[in-house]
Amino acid sequence: MPVGKIVKSLSGFYYVVNEDGLFQCRGRGNFRKRKITPLVGDEVVFEAENRTDGYILEINERKNELIRPPIANVDQALLVFSASEPKFSPLLLNKFLVHIEANHIEPIICISKIDLLDDQLKHEIEQYRQEYEDLGYKVIITSIELKEKIKDLLPLLENRITVFAGQSGVGKSSLLNVLKPDLQLETNEISTHLGRGKHTTRHVELIPIGSGLVADTPGFSSLDFTGIEAEELSFYFPEMRERLSDCKFRGCTHVSEPKCAVKEALLEGDIKQYRYDHYLQFLDEIKEQKRRY
Structure with missing residues (x-):
């Protein structure tokens, strides 16, 4: 039986990739009865008569899974937070870090939109950078203007499954568009009334970038602590x-x-x-x- 990885889930179909290409599959009939839901990132055993008519038979053991976004076997999370518009939020960053650490996923902090700051606010962000680096976190500061700086991210993505997560409206899709220009992901301006980005990412999909896979996930601004004592x-x-x-x-x-x-x-x-x-x-x-x- 062939083995592959689910790279996309949409409308009840799971798109499984292996060395022979991409296969559109459904979950096995008894999965629902057994309360098993395949997730993007799962390594699965499947059978397929052709490219569009396959069935997932078995899901291999996961090393981790996230509920929001629903994804499994993540190696690292790139936590994208903006320096401005919306304002940098250490509270929200710390909340994300707790969730990522609790799921045994390595975090990388990326602070975007540094070009929007005056010198005093740049100094504040540099101070935060130093403090988080002192704690052992990897911190990268970028802006869309600094395209070469964004490309410093590429080696970090090699041979790994990376989740892009963080506040709404911080430029996650814009970063991905710089890393892989042919993506042309939809981006949107900030809603000034709410100070939040308009929701533009609608499903979880693993996008190949170099030899790595990246999940662009819906922006969200609240996380609860389910499962953390x-x-x-x-x-x-x-x-x-x-x-x-x-x-x-x-x-x-x-x-x-x-x-x-x-x-x-x-x-x-x-x-x-x-x-x-x-x-x-x-x-x-x-x-x-x-x-x-």
């Missing part, structure tokens, strides 16, 4: 993770416990106040979700 949240903040064993109490939430290494590092300035404040906010959100359910 309060006691594991600090594990997804690298500066807290490295200090967990130094806290006096196992399972320390770093809120009011005595002899907390995280609180000590905060007082000494080794943990940034805004990162800790966001941690507390996320902790409250997780507890609030638990109360609702």
Whole structure:
């Protein structure tokens, strides 16, 4: 039986690619009964009499999966955030980072539209860049004007499945158009009334760029913490993770416990106040979700 990868899902059809080309498939009849949904990125066993009449028989084990966007086996996430229009949001970036880390996906931070900033705001963005790099994250600063800088992304995409994610209206589709000009993805201006980009990306599809595959995903501005427990949240903040064993109490939430290494590092300035404040906010959100359910 042939094996391939789902590269696109649309209207109940799954498009599977392997060395013999592209096959349009449906899911096996008993998948629904077994509550199995094939996802873009899945490695699958399939059969096909011809290019347009195939069936997915089996889905190989996934190394990870995201609910939104619905995609599996992701190697890395390029988190695209704009420096301006919409304004750079460390809160939203930190929320994305927690979700990406929780799914064992390597994040790369890309701050776009740097050309729209004055010198003072550029300095602020450079400061954020330094702080996130100090935490061990890879950070790239780009603008559509700096096309060569955008092309620095190409080597990072080689032989990997990469999800492009981030705020609406930050220029994800524009970046992809520079990386692969023949794509001509639809882009749209910012809705000034809402400060959000108009929704232009409508389905998940893996696009070949070089030897890698990239998913351009719908922009979204809110994420909930489904599946993340309060006691594991600090594990997804690298500066807290490295200090967990130094806290006096196992399972320390770093809120009011005595002899907390995280609180000590905060007082000494080794943990940034805004990162800790966001941690507390996320902790409250997780507890609030638990109360609702």
